[in-house]
Amino acid sequence: MATKLDKVDVVVVGVGWAGGIISAEMAKAGKNVVALERGEHRERSDYIGQKDELKYDSRYEIMQPLSSDTVTSRSELDETALPIRTREQMQLGFDVGGASVHWAGATYRYWPYDFEMRSKTIERYGEDKIPEDMNLQDWGITYEEMEPYYDKWEKMAGISGEQDPLAPKRKNEWPNPPLKETPALKLFKDATSNLGLHPFQIAAGNMSQNYTNPDGQTLNACMYCSFCTRHGCDFSAKSDPLATVVPTALEHDNFELRTRAYVRRVLYDGGNKQATGVMYVDEETGEEFEQPADVVVLSAFAFTNNRLLMLSGIGEQYDPETRKGIIGRNFNGQYNSAFHGARGYFKNKRFNLYMGAGALGAAVNDYAADNFDHSDLDFIGGGAIELRQYGDAAIKSNYIVPSDTPRWGKKFKENSLFYAYRGLHIWYTSTVMSYWHNYLDLDPNYTDEFGDPLLRATYKFGDNERNIGKFGVEKCREIMEEMGADIVEEDALPEEFDHVYAGGHYTGGVVMGDDPETSAVNNYLQMWDVDNLFVVGGSAFPQFGSHHPTPTIGALAYRAAEGIEKYMNEGGQLAKAKTKSHKA
Amino acid sequence: MVDKDQNKGHTEEPENASRRDFLKKSGYAAGGVAGGLVLGGLFGQFDTAEEGANSDQVEQLQNARTFFKRREDFETLAYASERIYPEDENGPGAIKLGVPYFIDKQLAGYYGYNAKTYMKGPFQPQKSGEYGLQTKLNRGEVFLHGLRKMQEVSQKDFGSKFAELEGEQQDEILRKFEANEIKLKGVQSSIFFELLRQTTIEGVYSDPVYGGNKDMQGWKMIEYPGPRMGWANEIDAEEFLSKEPMSLKEYQGGNL
Numbered sequence: 097m098a099t100k101l102d103k104v105d106v107v108v109v110g111v112g113w114a115g116g117i118i119s120a121e122m123a124k125a126g127k128n129v130v131a132l133e134r135g136e137h138r139e140r141s142d143y144i145g146q147k148d149e150l151k152y153d154s155r156y157e158i159m160q161p162l163s164s165d166t167v168t169s170r171s172e173l174d175e176t177a178l179p180i181r182t183r184e185q186m187q188l189g190f191d192v193g194g195a196s197v198h199w200a201g202a203t204y205r206y207w208p209y210d211f212e213m214r215s216k217t218i219e220r221y222g223e224d225k226i227p228e229d230m231n232l233q234d235w236g237i238t239y240e241e242m243e244p245y246y247d248k249w250e251k252m253a254g255i256s257g258e259q260d261p262l263a264p265k266r267k268n269e270w271p272n273p274p275l276k277e278t279p280a281l282k283l284f285k286d287a288t289s290n291l292g293l294h295p296f297q298i299a300a301g302n303m304s305q306n307y308t309n310p311d312g313q314t315l316n317a318c319m320y321c322s323f324c325t326r327h328g329c330d331f332s333a334k335s336d337p338l339a340t341v342v343p344t345a346l347e348h349d350n351f352e353l354r355t356r357a358y359v360r361r362v363l364y365d366g367g368n369k370q371a372t373g374v375m376y377v378d379e380e381t382g383e384e385f386e387q388p389a390d391v392v393v394l395s396a397f398a399f400t401n402n403r404l405l406m407l408s409g410i411g412e413q414y415d416p417e418t419r420k421g422i423i424g425r426n427f428n429g430q431y432n433s434a435f436h437g438a439r440g441y442f443k444n445k446r447f448n449l450y451m452g453a454g455a456l457g458a459a460v461n462d463y464a465a466d467n468f469d470h471s472d473l474d475f476i477g478g479g480a481i482e483l484r485q486y487g488d489a490a491i492k493s494n495y496i497v498p499s500d501t502p503r504w505g506k507k508f509k510e511n512s513l514f515y516a517y518r519g520l521h522i523w524y525t526s527t528v529m530s531y532w533h534n535y536l537d538l539d540p541n542y543t544d545e546f547g548d549p550l551l552r553a554t555y556k557f558g559d560n561e562r563n564i565g566k567f568g569v570e571k572c573r574e575i576m577e578e579m580g581a582d583i584v585e586e587d588a589l590p591e592e593f594d595h596v597y598a599g600g601h602y603t604g605g606v607v608m609g610d611d612p613e614t615s616a617v618n619n620y621l622q623m624w625d626v627d628n629l630f631v632v633g634g635s636a637f638p639q640f641g642s643h644h645p646t647p648t649i650g651a652l653a654y655r656a657a658e659g660i661e662k663y664m665n666e667g668g669q670l671a672k673a674k675t676k677s678h679k680a
Numbered sequence: 681m682v683d684k685d686q687n688k689g690h691t692e693e694p695e696n697a698s699r700r701d702f703l704k705k706s707g708y709a710a711g712g713v714a715g716g717l718v719l720g721g722l723f724g725q726f727d728t729a730e731e732g733a734n735s736d737q738v739e740q741l742q743n744a745r746t747f748f749k750r751r752e753d754f755e756t757l758a759y760a761s762e763r764i765y766p767e768d769e770n771g772p773g774a775i776k777l778g779v780p781y782f783i784d785k786q787l788a789g790y791y792g793y794n795a796k797t798y799m800k801g802p803f804q805p806q807k808s809g810e811y812g813l814q815t816k817l818n819r820g821e822v823f824l825h826g827l828r829k830m831q832e833v834s835q836k837d838f839g840s841k842f843a844e845l846e847g848e849q850q851d852e853i854l855r856k857f858e859a860n861e862i863k864l865k866g867v868q869s870s871i872f873f874e875l876l877r878q879t880t881i882e883g884v885y886s887d888p889v890y891g892g893n894k895d896m897q898g899w900k901m902i903e904y905p906g907p908r909m910g911w912a913n914e915i916d917a918e919e920f921l922s923k924e925p926m927s928l929k930e931y932q933g934g935n936l
Binding site for chain 2: 147161169184185318331513542
C-alpha cells in the first residue's frame with residue numbers, strides 16, 4: 097500500500113531543463129513545490145577528475161542504465177517491436193539535470209517558419225506541397241510570442257554567441273560574446289563566405305567568459321577541455337540545470353528535491369478531469385508513495401511523458417489504423433535521417449582536434465527553415481550546416497579514416513594513425529517531419545522491473561527525410577571542396593531507419609497546438625482535457641524544427657511556468673481552442 | 681629485433697605470445713630447441729637486465745586473467761586482437777599494449793555481465809545487428825562462444841591452434857567471423873567479431889588504468905595528449921601541437 101503524503105501546490109516529475117526551470121520559477125513564486133527525480137543528485141565534484149573517454153563516450157556512464165526499462169522499436173505496423181537493449185543504441189539522460197547535463201550546448205532559436213510550418217508552407221507554395229501522409233501542423237504559438245521566453249532562457253543559461261546574419265534581428269545581444277575561433281572554424285567560414293553563404297559562430301551553452309545569471313548563479317569561462325558532450329562539466333562552464341536552475345530552486349525552503357523517486361502513475365480523477373497527484377516508488381527502499389498536488393507537471397524526457405500518460409489512462413491513445421486519438425501521435429525526432437553531410441581529409445594539415453568544447457563551431461543558415469526557395473525542391477524544411485569542434489579523444493580520433501580503409505589490421509592502423517586530426521566533418525541539422533504512421537504506444541510484450549509495459553516506438557522515414565538528407569549532403573560536399581580537403585567523401589544516407597536512437601533528439605507524442613483535434617496541450621503546455629496537468633518538454637514538438645532542440649525546450653518551460661502561475665491564480669483553460677481540423 | 685618491453689617479468693602471457701613471435705621470427709622454434717626450460721632460461725637473461733623497473737613490475741602484478749579461466753581462450757583472444765591491431769613500424773600491437781588484459785577486465789565487470797543492458801525476454805538473437813545487441817548471452821558469454829569456435833575452426837581448417845597459425849591464416853578465420861560465415865549458438869559470429877574489434881581498439885586507446893594502452897604507447901602513436909584541465913590558451917593555435925601524454929592517474933593528482 098502506498099503511503100499518502102501531504103498535499104503540495106505543485107509536483108514536478110523529472111528535473112532536467114524543463115523541470116528545473118519550472119521548479120525554480122515556482123519556488124521563486126513562493127509555491128510549495130516537490131520535484132521528483134528518478135536518478136541521483138550529482139554535483140560538480142562528481143565530474144572532477146573524470147576526463148575519461150572510455151567511461152563516458154564509449155560506455156555512456158551518464159546515460160540511463162537500461163536494465164529496468166528501455167523503449168521498444170519497430171518500423172511497420174504489423175511488426176513485433178524489439179527492445180533497444182544497449183546504451184550504444186539508446187541514449188537517455190538520467191539523474192538530476194537529465195539530458196541537459198550531457199548536452200553539447202549548441203543554441204539556435206527556431207525560425208518563425210518552424211513554428212508555423214503548415215500555414216507558411218501553404219502560404220508560399222500551396223497546400224499541394226504537403227504530402228498526404230505528413231501530419232504537418234503549426235505549434236499554436238508564433239516566433240514573436242516565443243521571443244521573450246527564448247530571451248529569458250538564454251540569459252539564465254548565459255549563452256555565448258553572435259548575431260546570425262540571416263536570423264531575425266535580436267532584441268537583446270546574446271548575454272556573452274562568442275567562443276574563440278579555431279583554424280578549422282575559420283576555414284569553414286572563409287569557404288562558406290566564398291560561396292556567398294552567411295557563416296557565423298554557433299551560439300553556445302559553453303561560457304566564453306565568467307558570468308553571473310539573473311538568478312545570481314555563477315558560471316565560469318570554458319577551458320575547451322573537450323570532455324563536454326556526454327560528460328558533465330567539472331568546471332561549471334557549461335550551462336546546465338546543476339549550475340543554474342536547480343541551485344536557484346534549492347535556495348527556497350518551499351522547494352524540495354526528492355531523488356531516486358521513480359514515478360509510475362499520474363493519479364487521475366476522470367470524473368472531474370483533474371490530476372490529483374502522482375504515485376512513485378522510492379528506488380532505494382522499494383516503498384510506494386502517493387504525492388497529492390494541486391498541479392501536476394510532467395517534465396520528464398519525451399518518452400517518459402508519453403508513457404506516464406498512457407500508463408495512467410489520461411487522454412486518448414493515438415491509433416494509426418483509425419488515425420484517431422492524440423497521445424503518442426506525431427512522434428518525431430532528429431536522429432538517423434539528420435546529421436549527414438561530407439567528410440574532408442587534409443593530407444598536409446593537422447588541426448588540434450583533441451581540443452574543443454561541445455558547441456564550439458561555425459554554421460550557415462542559408463539552407464535552414466524556409467530561408468531558400470523550395471518551389472523546385474522535393475522536400476520542405478531545412479537546417480543549419482555546421483562544423484563542430486567538440487574535441488575528440490583517442491578512440492574517436494582513431495576511427496576518422498577515409499572510407500576505403502580496411503576496418504582492422506595493418507592498413508587500418510596505418511591510416512588511423514595518419515588521418516587522426518586531419519579529418520573534418522560538416523553536416524546538415526535537418527528538419528524531421530511527423531507522419532500518420534509514426535507514433536508511440538505501450539508495448540504488448542516487454543515490461544519494466546515493476547511489470548509495467550515499456551513504451552513502443554513505431555518509426556520510419558518519409559520521402560521528405562530522404563530527400564532533405566540528399567540535399568544536405570550535396571551542399572556539404574560543395575563546402576568541403578571549397579575548404580580544400582584532399583579527399584572529400586559524402587556521407588552514406590540510410591535508406592531505412594536503423595533503430596539507433598543516438599543523441600537525444602526524440603520528440604513529440606504530446607504535441608502542442610491550438611486545435612484539440614490534433615494536439616494534446618495548448619500553447620502553455622496545459623493539457624486540453626485536464627486543466628491542472630502540464631506536460632512540458634520535447635514531447636510538445638509537433639515536428640522537429642531546423643535545429644537542435646534544447647533552447648526551444650527551455651523557452652517552452654518558461655512559457656509553461658508562466659501558465660502554471662496563471663492557472664493557479666485564475667483556474668481553467670489558459671488558451672482558446674480553435675478547431676480547423678487538418679488531420680492527414 | 682627484440683625490444684625491451686618484449687622480455688620483462690615472469691608472467692606467462694601475453695609476453696609469452698611475443699616470445700613465440702620472437703622465436704618464430706628468429707628461428708629458435710624452427711630449430712627445435714623451443715621448450716619450457718630453454719625458454720625460461722633464454723628470457724631469464726633479459727629479465728635480469730630489467731631489474732629495477734619497479735613500477736613496471738607492479739603494473740605486471742595487476743595483469744592476470746580474472747574473467748577468462750582457460751588459458752587457451754585467453755591465448756586465442758590475444759592473437760586475434762594482435763591481428764586487429766598489429767605491431768608495425770609505428771609501434772606496438774595489441775598484445776604489447778596489454779589489450780587482452782583490458783578485454784579480460786572489461787568482461788569481468790558490469791559491461792561483460794550486461795548489468796546496464798535490458799535483459800528481459802523474449803529474445804530474438806538473430807536480430808542482433810539490425811536492432812543492436814539482442815542476445816540472451818551477455819558479452820562475456822559471447823566472447824567465450826566466439827573464441828572457442830575460432831579455436832575449433834582453426835583446428836578444422838589448419839589442424840593447429842589459432843595461436844600457432846601464421847598471421848594470414850588467422851586473418852582468414854577472422855574474416856569468416858566478420859562476414860558471419862561461421863555459425864555460433866545464440867549469437868551471430870559477426871556480432872562477436874564486432875565486439876572483439878571494438879574492445880581491441882578501446883584497449884589500445886583508453887586510459888592505461890583499464891589495463892591496455894601500456895605506458896600510454898597507444899596515445900603516443902596517435903599523438904593524443906590525454907586529459908588536461910583545458911586548452912584555453914592553445915585552442916586557437918595555428919600549428920598542430922604534439923604533447924607528451926598525461927594519464928588519468930597523473931591528472932587526478934597521483935595516489936592518495
